[in-house]
Amino acid sequence: MTATPDLRPAAPPLPEPRGPLSAAVLSALLGRDRYPLPELPPAADPWGDDLHLALYVCYELHYRGFAGVDDAWEWSPALLALRAALEEVFLSALRREVGEPPPLAEVLAGLLAEPPDGYGPSHHLLAAGTRAQAREYLVHRSPYHLKEADPQMWAVPRLPNPAKAALVAVQYDEYGAGRPERAHAELFAAMMADFGLDPAYGAYLDAVPGPALAVVNTMSLFGLHRSLRGALVGQFAAVEITSPPGAARLADAFERLGASPRGTLFYREHVLADAVHEQLVRHTVIDPLVARPGCPEQDIAFGALAYGHAEDRLAAHQLDAWRAGASSLRTPLPEED
Numbered sequence: 001m002t003a004t005p006d007l008r009p010a011a012p013p014l015p016e017p018r019g020p021l022s023a024a025v026l027s028a029l030l031g032r033d034r035y036p037l038p039e040l041p042p043a044a045d046p047w048g049d050d051l052h053l054a055l056y057v058c059y060e061l062h063y064r065g066f067a068g069v070d071d072a073w074e075w076s077p078a079l080l081a082l083r084a085a086l087e088e089v090f091l092s093a094l095r096r097e098v099g100e101p102p103p104l105a106e107v108l109a110g111l112l113a114e115p116p117d118g119y120g121p122s123h124h125l126l127a128a129g130t131r132a133q134a135r136e137y138l139v140h141r142s143p144y145h146l147k148e149a150d151p152q153m154w155a156v157p158r159l160p161n162p163a164k165a166a167l168v169a170v171q172y173d174e175y176g177a178g179r180p181e182r183a184h185a186e187l188f189a190a191m192m193a194d195f196g197l198d199p200a201y202g203a204y205l206d207a208v209p210g211p212a213l214a215v216v217n218t219m220s221l222f223g224l225h226r227s228l229r230g231a232l233v234g235q236f237a238a239v240e241i242t243s244p245p246g247a248a249r250l251a252d253a254f255e256r257l258g259a260s261p262r263g264t265l266f267y268r269e270h271v272l273a274d275a276v277h278e279q280l281v282r283h284t285v286i287d288p289l290v291a292r293p294g295c296p297e298q299d300i301a302f303g304a305l306a307y308g309h310a311e312d313r314l315a316a317h318q319l320d321a322w323r324a325g326a327s328s329l330r331t332p333l334p335e336e337d
C-alpha cells in the first residue's frame with residue numbers, strides 16, 4: 001500500500017519559552033499540564049517578549065501549526081480563553097497609545113507623504129547598513145513575509161462586495177497572480193537563501209524579538225476578529241501605501257551589500273506592485289466600504305495607526321541595537337559561510 005502524501009505545508013518546530021505565559025502555552029501544546037492554563041498576571045507587559053511569543057504561538061495554530069502539536073488545539077476553549085486575555089492586554093495598549101484617531105482622510109494623507117527626514121531601518125541600511133544587519137532585518141521580517149498576505153485573507157468573508165472583490169484582486173497578486181513561484185512569500189524565501197539564511201518557515205522564531213512579533217501579531221489580531229475587520233483594512237492600506245519607497249531603498253541597499261538579482265527581486269517587485277495596490281486599496285476597497293454603514297472610518301484609521309505604531313517600535317528597537325553595535329535579534333546569527 002502506498003502512503004498517502006502529506007500535502008500540508010511543513011509545520012515548524014515549537015520555539016523555546018520566554019517567560020511564564022509562553023511556557024504555559026508551550027507546555028500545554030506539548031501535552032503537559034493540559035489544564036488549567038494560567039491566569040494572566042495583572043501587570044502583564046503589553047509589549048513584552050513573553051506575551052508576544054505566547055500570542056504568536058496561539059495565532060500560528062490558525063496558520064500552519066507546529067510539528068508534533070495536535071491540530072485540535074486551534075479551537076481549545078482553555079487556550080482561546082488565555083488568548084483572549086493576552087489580546088485584551090495588547091489591544092488595550094494599542095488603543096491607549098494610538099489615542100483617538102484623526103479623520104481617515106487625514107491618516108491616509110499622512111501615509112502618502114514620505115517625510116523628507118525619514119530615518120527608519122531602510123534609510124539606515126541604504127546609507128550605512130552592513131550585510132549582517134541586512135540579514136537580521138530579513139529575520140525580523142520572516143514571520144510575516146514567509147506567510148505574506150495570509151493574515152489579510154481573514155478579511156475576505158467579512159467584507160461586503162465590491163470591497164471583497166477588490167481585496168481579492170490585490171491578494172491574487174500577493175500570491176503570484178497565477179504563478180506560485182512568484183508568490184511574494186516565495187520571493188522572500190529566495191531572498192533569505194540569497195543572503196545565506198534558512199528560508200524554512202519558523203526557522204528563526206527563537207531569534208525574533210518581541211517588537212517584531214508584535215508587528216505580525218497586530219495583523220493576526222485584526223484578521224481573526226470580525227469586529228476588527230475595519231482595523232485590518234486600515235493595516236493593509238498602511239502597508240500598501242508606505243511600501244514602495246521603503247522597498248526601493250531596501251532593494252538598493254541589498255544590491256550594495258552583495259545581493260544577487262534574486263536577493264532583491266522581492267523588494268523590486270513591491271516597488272511596482274504596491275504602487276498599484278495602494279491605489280486599489282484606497283479607491284476600490286476603502287472608498288466603497290466607508291460609503292455604506294458597517295465599517296466605520298474610525299476603525300480603518302485606528303488599524304492604520306496601530307500598525308504604524310507597532311512598526312515604529314520595531315524600527316526603534318533595530319536602530320537602537322545597531323547604533324550600539326549590538327545584534328537586534330535575541331540571539332546573534334551564526335557567521336555567514
Ligand SMILES: [Fe+2]
Nearest residue numbers: 148174184270
Ligand atoms: Fe506583497
Ligand SMILES: [Fe+2]
Nearest residue numbers: 240273274277
Ligand atoms: Fe502589495
